[in-house]
Amino acid sequence: MLQINGHCTNSRPLDEREDSEPLIENDPIPPQCCSVRLSLAVLMFFGFSVVYALRVNFSVAMVAMVNTTASKPAPNSSVVHTCPPLPDEVNTTFQQLDGVPQYPWDLETQGWLLGAFFFGYLCTQIPGGYLSGHYGGSLFLGLGVLSTAVLTMLTAPAAQLGSYWLFALRVLEGIGEGVTFPAMMAMWARWAPPLERSRLMTISGQGSNFGAFFALPLTGYICQTLGWPAVFYICGGVGCLWAVLWFSLVSDDPRTHRRISEEERNYIVNSIGPQGQGHSWSVPIIPMILSIHLWAIIISQMCFNWSYYTLLTSLPTYMDNILHFDLKSNGFLSALPYLAACLVANASGFVADFVIARRVFSLTVTRKIFTLAAMLPSAAFLLAVNYVGCNHTLVVTFLTLSTGLGGIASCGIYMNQIDIAPRYAGFLLGITNTFGTIPGVLAPIVTGYFTEDHSLESWRKVFWLAAGISLFGSLFYSIFGSAKMQPWAMTEEEREEAEQKRIRSAST
Template identity: 50%
Template sequence: MERGESDTEGDDTPLLHRGNEEKVQRAPACCSSRYGLALLSSFGFFVVYSLRVNLSVAMVDMLNNTHQSDTNHSSSVCPAHANPARPKHNHTASVYDWDSKTQGWILGSFFYGYILTQIPGGYLSGRFGPKWLMGFGILGTVVFTLLTPVAADLGASYLIAVRVLEGIGEGVTFPAMYTMWAAWAPPLERSRLLTISYIGAHLGTVISLPLSGEICFYLDWTYVFYVFGAVGLVWFFLWSFLVFDSPNTHPRISERERLYITTSLKNELSTSAGYIPWRAILTSMPLWAIVVAHFSYNWTFYTLLTLLPTYMNDVLGFSIQQNGMLSALPYIGCAVLAVLSGQLADYLRETCLYPTVVVRKSFSIVGMIGPAVFLLAAGFIGCNYTLAVTFLTISSALGGVSASGFNINHLDIAPSYAGILLGITNTFATIPGMVGPVIARELTKQNTIEEWQTVFYIAAAINLFGAAFYTLFGRGTVQPWAVHTSFSHGD
């Protein structure tokens, strides 16, 4: 069965001008099931990122001081800031004699599990439903987080294994959530709903980094895993009872909202149940445009996420322990701009009738070229502390604008297969988290400003290439292979 002409309507056609788009009465956002889902999924991603980054803070207290790197005590390139000593509480938790190589394996092992379940997560969520896949994925991560102190006592290899298993659990979360949004997010509310949903990831980073430090100080490092693990259990309880795979299976959704969501989506979803057009997916240039953009953006994101504290300490002379908010500023800015961009993107699409492709490309350009420009600027201002922190913060914050660009474009081009598409793009986008920081550290062995300029040049160049590629090949409408039911099963 073939669909009508709307399948191939141009990218320049605003959503409200599509020929077969039925007029549906919008359901109020307040107290709605779809916005309740956005808030609960945001809480879920808060848990996901809290469990992902808390080890990097706890690691400081897990190590025997005599085995910490000498670079912690080296002088910075710029004049150091005053760092008044803070009296430590008496701690009884174990400490370990892990060398820097072992520490690197422990901190990086998460991504080796994370990359394994991206594509399977997209497939399984479409086959068996996203609710329980995401729920048990995070629950598994919570359980292994609670076991972290035991694993550390057993030895570094056990801790590495636990972190790999945590990565496997978290790897299904984003693909599962994209699959769920394919059934829940009306086209003209996608930017709003998804940015609310994924702001939890930024908040998890913003809150867990300084809070983990305070927990280590007042209690000991083991409580970092117990506290955030307990928060994860609370989330799983709420998720189990309040969330459902689709509007049609939700027992408490209003009839008005159910009709609004299902009617607005009915012309965008495939009716080929259980069939996945793998060849069409893997040869789709709009998908590869998202892959390149996602990879490029994450190169800069992971470089700053893992090495910004090092740059501020070793080059600028700041101590991140002295001022927790300093390390959180970029992620606060990123979270704020992500939410604002979501509101603006849907306003431009619905009220100003901008085509989806124009909005996605414009927000991607700002969210990728903007960070590149300010990252380059940060490398040229030397020891001007105020400008350095300002430029690095703006660079990270502007990245939040891309949340309404390529980041949610999967749902525009193939909502029925959004989880699988996200699994594919996130597989490639995880690679920068594994190799980007390693390359950066190889380039900054002496921690000179010139070496760090090279790191910033590379990140900026990759960002610029990604923005250009996406601008050329990105699309904003549902692709024919994502809705047609007349495929040959040889595809």
């Protein structure tokens, strides 16, 4: 039996215990306030705020970069049916600053440019997760942010050279950023005590939604005051500054951190146990491929991400072409859903940890409840957008609720990898995120294809498709999802211990 601070852990098999009982029950827990583990979560929060700002600023800047006169269809086209201008609207056309270039990119070109990032993002998820799980995630997370920030500052020169050069640059940015989320998961496999996983991982991961919330309106403001090239120079510079702080303050493992207290270090190391060690070069690929529980995570993440990436990349275009908001309003209103998601997700993290600690439900049931509570209402509100026509207030409200409630999924499917295989959590996130990024490639292209005529009817097809895919994903996960630690994820020692407990339990 494992000894933790002088107390024995529960004698039930590891896979059952991981699903229904916390790893530590009665031992004192060092306060989270001002702790190193909370500081790590906060620093990660700002890191993911930066990387998502670097990702989404292009969506808003695209409105300023494109010569809309050249890219929109002729006014007399009979298929164009957008909403009427707002009552107090005088001129919503973006007024470009003198000397700032614009480009005659059509909707198809814009869709390819918006999706280019994800072509690169697909390539480094699995290698990043594999290497982070073996070596530790701090180096890969830091380099991922730094490389993306440096490349972002080259956006304006690349656009001047042509759309193909800009497409290639966005692909390279995706390659750099692709390692960040798997590296985060690999780090939390070593840093997050089981009873604090939901809140710590939610705090750090929700930097992505906060970054989208902050960057979208800021990008609109900078475009109108300084010109769109300034967006990429400013955001890239902030990313470089964050990287300096990260490499100065962070350690891969609590055992090697210079400023952690002995009490906190022992609590983290003992509560996580052997699963807090990095994995070897060999990983159980075949059992992973055959695991229906892993495929439940993969399928549901792909389905959820279709809606998320559709709005992330195309919502500013919808606000501009259909609802006719000016660029400043466009950025702010496009950002509201991500503020809502950030707040909802962080609240969900505390609720999930409370439910798990009090054993209200098993860990599997908890993950399924949070996943369904995210995906089903999100799909419903997305469909509701189709039935309010040009009511600007209701459209913005429903889009905000759809994305905001989606934040609940951060305590469901997006945490499930560390439940079923803590040792391989970074590698598994690389796998699931690779599949989950496919919608990031396809959704902007499909949206551009559907909305070539800029009509309200064509956008309804976009929302119907996203809602239907989300519904399918929620049902698939509710049937096949699990949070039990998988046998292939256990060490030899853990397997032997579990087998001994099973035999002892059967004999009694």
